[in-house]
Amino acid sequence: MSSIRQRTAFRPCIDLHSGQVKQIVGGSLNDKDESLLKTNFVSSKPPSYYAKLYRDNCLAGAHVIKLGPGNDEAAKECLRTWPDGLQIGGGITLENAQTWIDAGAAKVIVTSYLFPDAKFSLERLKALSNAIGVKRLVVDVSCRKRGSEWVVAMDKWQTMTDMKVSKEFLDILADYCSEFLVHAADVEGLCKGIDEELVRVLGEWTRIPTTYAGGGNSLSDLELVNQLSHGKVDLTFGSALDIFGGKTVKFEECVAWNNQNANIL
Template identity: 65%
Template sequence: MSRSRFRPCIDLHDGQVKQIIGGTLSETAPETLKTNFVSRLVYNNLEGGHVIKLGPGNDAAARDALSSWPGGLQIGGGINVNNAQEWLDAGASKVIVTSYLFPEAKFSLERLEALSSAIGKDKLVVDVSCRKRGEGWFVAMNKWQDITDMEVTRESLNMLSKHCSEFLIHAADVEGLCQGIDEALVTKLGEWIAIPCHISSYLVAGIDDLDLVHQLSGGKVDLTYGSSLDIFGGSLVVFADLVAHDSKS
């Protein structure tokens, strides 16, 4: 059995590293934004991490992060067929895409095929970040404000996996709340996915959550930490302890 790993994540907003409560991020109502912590810390030397640009004004900071560790970080936020190669050339290991695949909130297989063909599926991560609707989850775009027509299911993930090498998932309804793992979602992902997948830091409450994700997903899902970490102002997880725990797994 594979082992669920800890991965680092960096969210950039207004050029700063921030841990944001995802469902509050809106361009039309910026006053509703809830930020857990603002940090100038950027950490590296952990493989498979990502940098997400949340809106404009973050390109310079993102390039700084990528140049500090060429080939060590994935990049997301505003990625499309016209700029994907540019970000790979800037040092990203892979690019992460969501909104470009959903013009007017409707999935475009044509766009996915074009992007995958342009850079190669091995360089492409599809962000299937989602919000709960009824008993299921639907992909959300535009900073998780708009719900698309794609439900996260075994069938949709299998279709997407033909054109990408990895999935990134945020559960935007509870992003940054540090209230523990969405066990139902993690369990389903363990049943459904056939390629690497990592869940971003949205729910993490403690180090033990990494072991729980491993148990629920059968080791298929990796986990990133953010708001709960001491380096981001959290009190639940000491970064050094997490790295040590991960290295012993």
């Protein structure tokens, strides 16, 4: 079982849509109607620019998410820039997971493959974990709020599954993967604050490294997540970050936060 850092760290991302680095309002992704898509930022820089930036600042474990088709070459460009330094998600299956690792991914991130017909398949999780190894697998338990609970969402957060985020579910997953990635899809890209209750319960429930993404809009959110999760959950900034056109969080300050706390484990 992987050890959990005892202080929250900044974890960067590269979101790819139609081959470009973008920041998208998570709940607006819809395969059936592209007109619903809301984009906060479209980069004029190639994906490799961000991979190099993270590499040069020793920000290992950044997640590269392919949001739909047309992103494979952009993802491979990132991996060529920093082999074994990035995690790849989006369309990962048993059939292609090893191919992405061979292409340079440190880990692969999976969600939809584990939910055929939107129903959780422990058999698929076991098969994927056995094929590539626990240390190479990240499970994305991204979710949407339904009443007082969070339900795992798949297919770019469009389809609700039969599984609720709970300690019991996370305990099952943790036997077969080395990390969790949790996008709070309802607040993703809105820059209106994190889902504090979700971060708090993740801190209580998780026993492996976990990264939360969604709504972060201030450097102080790093300390907030640290307090809420007792240092067990890391934080990703997206649309609020200056390298993605944001106005409220500076990339260099996030790097400084990590460097300041690098010796706290």
